[in-house]
Amino acid sequence: MDRSFDSLVAAAEAASVDGWDFSALEGRATEQRPSWGYQRLLGERLAGASAALDVQTGGGEVLAGAGAENFPRTMVATEGWPPNAARATRLLHPLGAALVAVPEDVPLPFADGAFDLVTSRHPARVDFPEIARVLAPGGTYFAQHVGGRTNVELSAFFLGPFEVPTVRDPEVEAERARAAGLEVVQCRNERLRLEFFDVGAVVWFLRKVIWTVPDFSVERYRERLRDLHELIEREGVFVSTMSRTLFEARRPTAA
Template identity: 60%
Template sequence: MSVNPASGAFEDLVAEGAAVPTEGWDFSWFEGRASEERPSWGYAVSAGRRLARAEAVLDIQTGGGEVLDFALGRAEPARPASAAATEGWPPNVAKATALLGPRGVMVVAAPDDAPLPFADEAFDLVLSRHPVRPYWGEIARVLRPGGTYFAQHVGPASVFELVEYFLGPQSEQVRTARDPGRERADAEAAGLEVAGLRAERLRMEFRDIAAVVHFLRKVVWMVPGFTVEEYRPRLRALHERIEREGPFVAHSTRHLFDVRKPAR
């Protein structure tokens, strides 16, 4: 049974946030406890329109396959002739295989920082939602001439109000990582053409400490090595602040890439 966020004891809320499974990219558990504005471009719906016109598709770092599954549903009855997805975390590989296998998608276990395990020019559409890092050389290699990379990336200093609450002020180098301008330059250096690039900053609210705990367990790169035990004093102080002042407000950053490989 869920504890009432307004009156729940700190220990009960922390235990609840620590017990929720973290596999996949289903964020429905946060409903009523945390919220995040969505980018105006509607990535999954837009990806579905592109899937309806594609022949061979690759989704990089698919997570539990939820976004690709949704996009394929929006593409129906049109379907790409072949579709594949990569994922590096074993629990997500299993979840994505179970979800996407019935749709005819081949899910391949592949480390996020390794070359893509596919032949040159194998795909006319490559998708990715929130890749850890875009490997532009590999993306260019597996795209067919005239093919497209369509992806939503996490932007610089995303949710840093929460990150810096736990870790303290971050360096300018850390704050400006994932800069869309730098990523554009890297894409162009790999021989790709950036047809479109949009960026937005989006409001987030954490309404109880259980949501904070689950978020930091699920999005592990925010506070590397996060454990309840190590950060219990900061968690308790934040719980008291939320109880006293209301939701903890942060901001995520996102940018949308529409990138093409030049035709021969």
């Protein structure tokens, strides 16, 4: 692979970032995984459900990887970004799951109490009142969230010092869930190491995970990218920190 700055950046700028598959970074970046194994746990939860909803499914890769043999009779997923919605439709429909294209910032288009299980991996926005509404009494919300202060080192490299929002902090999310009428079963957080081995991997990542540097473009940040390239060439790696929260809450059973 040509490791010149211009070649790495140009290739990353031209690469597809559809879906939620990070295999393009194999050998070029490493992410420490949470200890709990969300996809395996998701499959177990789906196998015990009668009607399940996967919110903000991305390209459907995580849901599909949980095993179609575990899908309940009613298996629905939502996604708001059109390229991902199209990708998820192609992947999930043959497995027996329906994909509903719906923006993440509008109410869920389902009846009250329609699902006994709602799941999500890395939702961009968590609407606890809507989750509580579509859960049946006794139903469960089971998810892996991006935790607070995720990738603050990478963000700060481009943006400079900034005030980190607290909305993703586990304690804050737990309080928001309780305010929506849910009982928090577990809210378990781990901080994990993320390593980048070339500047092209960073460009691809920032194009895909757009909230890390919200105004990112290669043109806007070319000089800072060059600084990052020189840092990685000198030190061999750029290290950032991820945060993941395993979140489970239950809608109380009606009296």
